[in-house]
Amino acid sequence: MTHPETARDIAAAVQAGQTTAIEVLETRLARIEQIDQQLGCFQQVRAETARADAHRVDEAIARGEAAGPLAGVPIAIKDNIMVQGEPATCGSRILEHYVAPYEATAIERLRAAGAVMLGRTRCDEFAMGSSTEHCAFGPVHNPWCHTRVPGGSSGGSAAAVAAGLVPCALGSDTGGSIRQPASLCGVTGLKPSGGRISRWGLVSFAPSMDQIGPFTRDAADAALLLQVMAGQDHRDDTSAEAIPPSGLQGLDAPLQGLRIGVPAEHCSADNHPEVNAAVERAVDTFKSLGATVCDVQLKTTELGVACYYVVGPAEASSNLARFDGIRYGRRADAPGVELEELYARSRSEGLGAEARRRIMLGTWVLSAGYYDAYYRRALQVRRLIHDEYAALFKQVDLLLGPTVPAPAFKLGEMADPIDMYLCDTYTVTANIAGICGMSIPGGLADVDGDTLPVGLHLQGPVLGEDRILQAAHQFQQATDYHLSQPPGAATSTCS
Amino acid sequence: MTDSAPEKPQLNEQQVRHVARLARLSLSEDELTAIAADLDAVVRFVDRLAKVDVQGLEPMASPHGHSSRLHPDEPIAPLSQETVIGAAPEHQGDYVAVPKVLDQGADA
Numbered sequence: 001m002t003h004p005e006t007a008r009d010i011a012a013a014v015q016a017g018q019t020t021a022i023e024v025l026e027t028r029l030a031r032i033e034q035i036d037q038q039l040g041c042f043q044q045v046r047a048e049t050a051r052a053d054a055h056r057v058d059e060a061i062a063r064g065e066a067a068g069p070l071a072g073v074p075i076a077i078k079d080n081i082m083v084q085g086e087p088a089t090c091g092s093r094i095l096e097h098y099v100a101p102y103e104a105t106a107i108e109r110l111r112a113a114g115a116v117m118l119g120r121t122r123c124d125e126f127a128m129g130s131s132t133e134h135c136a137f138g139p140v141h142n143p144w145c146h147t148r149v150p151g152g153s154s155g156g157s158a159a160a161v162a163a164g165l166v167p168c169a170l171g172s173d174t175g176g177s178i179r180q181p182a183s184l185c186g187v188t189g190l191k192p193s194g195g196r197i198s199r200w201g202l203v204s205f206a207p208s209m210d211q212i213g214p215f216t217r218d219a220a221d222a223a224l225l226l227q228v229m230a231g232q233d234h235r236d237d238t239s240a241e242a243i244p245p246s247g248l249q250g251l252d253a254p255l256q257g258l259r260i261g262v263p264a265e266h267c268s269a270d271n272h273p274e275v276n277a278a279v280e281r282a283v284d285t286f287k288s289l290g291a292t293v294c295d296v297q298l299k300t301t302e303l304g305v306a307c308y309y310v311v312g313p314a315e316a317s318s319n320l321a322r323f324d325g326i327r328y329g330r331r332a333d334a335p336g337v338e339l340e341e342l343y344a345r346s347r348s349e350g351l352g353a354e355a356r357r358r359i360m361l362g363t364w365v366l367s368a369g370y371y372d373a374y375y376r377r378a379l380q381v382r383r384l385i386h387d388e389y390a391a392l393f394k395q396v397d398l399l400l401g402p403t404v405p406a407p408a409f410k411l412g413e414m415a416d417p418i419d420m421y422l423c424d425t426y427t428v429t430a431n432i433a434g435i436c437g438m439s440i441p442g443g444l445a446d447v448d449g450d451t452l453p454v455g456l457h458l459q460g461p462v463l464g465e466d467r468i469l470q471a472a473h474q475f476q477q478a479t480d481y482h483l484s485q486p487p488g489a490a491t492s493t494c495s
Numbered sequence: 496m497t498d499s500a501p502e503k504p505q506l507n508e509q510q511v512r513h514v515a516r517l518a519r520l521s522l523s524e525d526e527l528t529a530i531a532a533d534l535d536a537v538v539r540f541v542d543r544l545a546k547v548d549v550q551g552l553e554p555m556a557s558p559h560g561h562s563s564r565l566h567p568d569e570p571i572a573p574l575s576q577e578t579v580i581g582a583a584p585e586h587q588g589d590y591v592a593v594p595k596v597l598d599q600g601a602d603a
Contacts, residue, residue, distance in 0.1 A: 101578045195559050208557035234566045238559040306541040317518060324519070326593055331584035339594045344521035356520055357533055360511070363518040364534065377544050379554030384547065386555055417533060418540050434558025462558070 004485060007073045007167045007221045008248075011114065014072035015061060021054035021072030025116060028074050032119075032165050040140045041160040043079045043089060045119035050074065053116040060114075068114030069224060075110060076160045076169035079120040080127055081212065082201040083107050086117075090203050091125040091135040091153075094329045094350025104201020105236070106170065106212050106229045113228045118166055121156030125352045126320065127177055127205045129153045130423040131414060134354040139411060142185060143486040145450045148408040151181030151423075154215070158185040161215045162486060168225060169215045174205050175308050176404075176427030178213045179439040183403035183455025186441045186484060188472070189215050190222040191427075193462045194434035195240030197226075198233030206315035207238065209308075209431035218482050219440060219472035223247050226465060246466050251473040255289045258471060259396040261296035266401030266426050266457070274445030275402045278454045282400060282442055282475065289474050296392060296399070300385040304429040305421050307385065310365050310378035311432070317362025320355065323347060357417065386433040393435075393461040398468050401426060403439040403455035407447050426457055436465045440472045441481040453484065506535045 013019045029047055036042055054074075060067045077083055080090040082100035084107075089095045107117065124134040132140040132155025140155040142148040143163035150159040154171030158181035161169050171178040173191035182189025190213045197212045204210060214225035227247030233239045262283060267276055283293050325331035325346025332345035351359070365374035392399070404423055414420045430437040442456035456475075460468040476482050511531040515522050522530060576589060585592040 098582065101574050101582060194557075208559065234564070237564060238557070240559075241564075303544065303547060306543050309537060309541050310544070321519075325584060327591060328582040329584065337594065339596050340519065341521070342594055343519040344516075347519055348521045351520075356522075356526075357530060357537075359518050359520065360514055360530055361534055361537055364506075364510075364514045364538075367514065367517060374541065374544070376554050377547075377549060378541075379556055380549035380552040381544050381547055382558075383552045383555040384549070386558060416536075418536060421537075421540075432558070462560075 004164055004217045004483070005167055006217050007070060007224060010073050010167060011069055011071045014057065015067060017061065021057040021116060022051065024072050025050055025054045025074055025118070028118060028166060035163060036165060038141065038146060039143060039159055039163055040138055041121050041156040041163065041165060042076070043120045043122050043137060043156065044087065046086060046117065050116050050118050057114050057116065068112065070110060070228060071114035072116060073114065073168065074116045074118040074166050076118055076121045076157055076166045077107065078123050078154050078157050078169070078171045080123060080172060080203045081107065081170055082203070083117055083120070086120065088120070088203065089137070090127070091123045091137065092351065092355065093136045094323050094347070096330065098328055100201070102201065105198035105233045107201065109229050121154070121160055121169060123156055124153035125355045126203070126316070127153040127172055127174055128316070128354050128358055130176065130180055130420050132156060132181070133411060134352060136352055141411070142408050144186065144452050145408065148410050148450070148452070149184065151184035151408065153177040155181050157215050158182050158187055158189065161185070161187045161217065164485065167217060168221055170212060171215055172202055172210055172212050173431065174209045175312060175431050176424040178215065179403050179427050179437055179455070179457060180423060182215055182439040184408040184453065186453025186486070187215050188218055188222050188438065188440050188482060189213065190226060190438040190465070190469070191430060191436060192226060192230070192465055193240070193436040194431070195238050196242070196245070196436070196463065196465065197229045198231070198236040198239040200233055200235040204319040206312045207319070208315060209312065211431070218476050219469050220248060220251055222438065223251060223469040223473070226469070240463065242463050250466060251470050253470060255286065255291045255471060255474050258291040258398070260286055260291050260293045260471070261392060261396035261399050262293060263296055263298035263301065263399055263401055265298050265301035268405070270405065271402060272406040272445065272447070274443070275406060275454050278442035278456060279400065279402055282456050285475060285478055286400070286471070289478060291471070293400070294396070296396060298388060298392065298399070298429070300388045301425065301429065303381050304385065304432060305425055307378045307381045307432055308424070308428040309361070309421060310374050311382065313358040313362030314366050314375050315362070317359045317366065320351070320359055323350065325350070354417070382432050385429050389429070389433045389435055389461070397460070398464070398471060399459040401457050403427065403457040407445050407452035407454055430459055435462050436460050436468060438468055438472060440475065441484065443481050444484060506531055506538060
């Protein structure tokens with residue numbers, strides 16, 4: 001088996017002149033051409049502008065310049081992050097023809113590091129969903145099994161990395177939207193702490209929980225991309241003034257003395273047995289690497305999704321109020337109607353079912369008479385969740401568990417919205433508390449004859465990314481789960 | 496301000512209609528029925544928050560412990576007028592075009 005190429009491999013080869021940025025790009029474009037029709041990862045491939053970007057990198061190297069730590073690395077971008085001059089649909093009809101007037105800070109920083117923006121990936125509408133089925137432009141298929149979902153909301157990005165269309169991609173994670181699809185697609189996905197990466201240019205869903213992060217082949221690439229994108233930004237007041245993450249430095253430091261807690265509530269008997277088996281194997285691996293592992297309690301786990309489905313929709317209903325058919329986006333074709341009717345028709349025609357459902361829910365929990373009972377109470381529960389994590393991180397350095405209760409489900413299988421919401425049970429609390437978390441491949445499971453990846457969830461304290469990346473990297477040095485690839489993504493033979 | 500448990504929701508269609516108006520969404524009768532059922536299910540689910548003892552807990556609107564910093568006093572290029580106006584679905588010259596609002600009564 002040939003190992004998948006990492007961003008580090010590509011950048012080193014491009015910088016050393018062993019290959020060129022344009023060659024790297026053409027190889028990926030050819031692969032996308034060959035198999036993305038079946039997968040549907042990309043909303044749009046920007047071949048021409050990507051070629052121009054790649055040429056610029058090659059020219060810089062020809063002039064003898066250092067082209068950056070991501071020289072010539074093609075990156076796919078979730079379609080809710082703004083690349084100046086390109087559409088940014090957020091998977092929604094209401095923004096189908098919207099063109100980003102400015103560039104996200106994360107994109108600016110990736111570009112400065114030599115990366116090449118290859119295209120935009122499909123996602124659930126406004127990042128609301130756990131399957132990428134709520135994308136107005138069509139679903140994404142899991143490269144491991146085309147009848148199954150890639151997870152969501154950043155499903156296109158996760159599937160693109162899993163299928164080898166790109167070495168890395170950007171997603172956003174408000175309740176698990178990077179980690180859950182990373183788990184379902186068998187790749188590494190990092191949700192940095194709230195404030196670690198500027199949200200400037202990320203279309204807001206729930207700003208107190210939204211965070212941009214990378215999908216990669218391994219933890220070392222995630223560390224590199226985090227280092228490139230992290231840092232304070234005066235255009236986002238919630239971006240943290242903090243010691244920068246260490247990147248590749250320190251990833252090889254031994255795990256001797258590292259304290260890992262395994263929350264009992266995350267190892268539920270209701271999980272798929274292969275999911276719990278993966279966690280048990282990982283516990284043994286971490287012990288053999290010198291870490292101490294103990295059982296802990298995270299009692300607020302059962303409150304996470306309920307808290308999230310008050311706070312998230314409340315913020316979403318406020319943020320999505322801007323889509324009124326007046327200043328940007330789609331306007332209903334309704335000549336002669338009054339202004340309020342124009343707002344309502346534009347929004348109802350442009351927004352999909354899940355977005356409408358969350359706007360309604362958020363509007364309701366913020367409305368007179370219900371604000372205290374729901375929104376204020378959820379914020380108090382949020383404090384409880386935050387405090388429990390804070391106390392736990394005095395006892396242990398990081399938490400280990402499964403990312404999701406079960407491997408990828410089938411397209412159309414999850415009909416009840418609440419069942420879908422419960423996919424995020426183990427991931428939402430990190431967003432609620434603002435801590436960091438990541439999913440790494442932890443093995444393969446057999447589900448009804450289909451071979452599907454299972455993810456491990458590592459969580460660390462606020463701005464504690466270095467530690468979870470170090471643990472993930474050491475785990476990947478000791479195991480080869482992250483090297484598994486879907487069996488010939490073009491010809492998946494599953495039920 | 497009260498920490499007492501919320502009343503069991505009785506989300507009837509009339510309330511859903513009211514929320515839809517607040518949210519500026521126009522829903523068909525079928526959608527209204529469907530969304531009322533969905534909302535009621537979600538509301539019942541989040542009702543578990545009502546059983547939590549939250550006495551004395553300070554509401555946490557955001558975990559970001561940092562805000563309201565001073566920016567460096569440096570001019571930055573604003574978006575051009577052309578870019579902003581160009582993003583509007585309908586415009587006339589340098590203006591965003593909207594339906595007439597002044598002669599439609601106070602609620603418009």
